[in-house]
Amino acid sequence: MKYATFNTDGTLTARLIEGIHAIPKNAVKVDEKLWQRLISEDDGIWALVDGAIIKQPLPETAPSIEVVERQRLAAYADVETGSDRFFSEAARMQAMNEPGWEAVREKAIVRFREIQEQFPWPDDAPAKS
Template sequence: MKYVTFHPDGTLHLRLIKGTHEIPEDAVEVDSTLWQKLICETDGVWTLGADGGITKQPLPVIERTREDVERLRLAAFAEPVTGSDRYFSEASRMQVMGEAGWEEVRDSGIARFKEIQMLYPWPSDKT
């Protein structure tokens, strides 16, 4: 038997399994289908309605500012393993040292740079 508890504002607090957890008096028993949804569906906020029904509300949309996007992009560009800056640094070193293949490394950096820009697009200006 599986149970859930809710915060005072009605949002999901805990998922509990009888025999593994202590089940509080205010816990609500859920069937296996709903339990699976409560575990797997993370694209919303699960809430307990006044009628006792459990529903999923959409996550709030948070608009990023240009400063937020700038900060995210700079961190992504500089990330040591997945960023684009490492390619540019390596290509510059290779070019200065006369090593072959620096153009391909530079092109990889350009491609990753563009991917990061697509991942963190500028917000639309509403002013």
């Protein structure tokens, strides 16, 4: 027989097998199908709710500053959709006295800001640009 125990908040504490583990009185007996899910599914939090064992979704977490920084840098540098290509083009046009560099630079600024909005800093992160 297989069992599960739960914390006072209802979250799974342990999975136990009779004959291998001591089975406490408050342990809940689980069938083989549920047992397989309990030992293999790690995409949620197992809990005892109103007498039923259910899998609750994992809490959403904000990406770290380092993750957002990598996402932004990759997006800025993207050859087709990044802002860097427009900044480079505007700088080259300005250096060569070509007309229209201001409009290209403006496209770069707009795209740069779009990328920042697409990959926002975590709420607890210090302000960066």
